[in-house]
Amino acid sequence: MFFKNKAFRCLLFSCVVLLVLLTAEARKKKKQCGKPKKNLLKNAVMLIVDSPVNGFSRNSTNSLHGDVLERAVAPWKWRRNHDVTRIPATIFEAECSTTYCTIIKGQQDMNYNTKVIKQEMMVLQLDLQLSKPGCKSVYRLVRMTFAVGCFCVHARVI
Known part of the structure; x- marks a missing residue:
């Protein structure tokens, strides 16, 4: 029918x-x-990443830490570090606003320098040699160092 x-x-x-x-x-x-190489599969794991994976916005960063980055004696600003081949693709890094530390009255003291605080972080980096167009992407877990804030140190006297 x-x-x-x-x-x-x-x-x-x-x-x-x-x-x-x-x-x-x-x-x-x-x-x-x-087929993937056997030695590659030896240490392979399945990873499921839920959205959003691109970190957080500058506004959410300020709300997390209040205005401490502006009130600190070694103030800093957030700088956007973006890499499309990395998960998370966007990470905000600290950049010291001044060379010298700010004393209570708001003046800079040349006896103290500002220095960046760095932190190691594990990220997923796209392996461009193993990832083929149209196939599944291959990521490697790598350790990277990012600036997370600024602090005061005594100035070096030469």
Whole structure:
């Protein structure tokens, strides 16, 4: 009954052709990507990353720490560090606002210098050599150092 209907036969034929094309494309992609190297799979883990992964905005940073970055004796500003091949792609880093520390009266004291506080952080970095276009991306867990604030030190006297 259904097969006698010309529109149904046309639709059925289109679906079969589409299925054959999709299967052929999947096989082609599988051959193109190839099998991962055995030593790569030895330490591989599956990682599921929920959105958003791009860190946080400058406004949320200020709300997390209040205005401490402006009230500190070694004040700093946030600088955006963006890398599309990294997860998280955006990380805000501290940049000292002044060379010398600010004393209570708001004046800079040349006896004290500002220095950046650095912190190591683990990030996922896209491995461009192992990631092929159209295939699954390969990320490596790497340790990177980022500036997280500023502090005062005695100035060096030479």
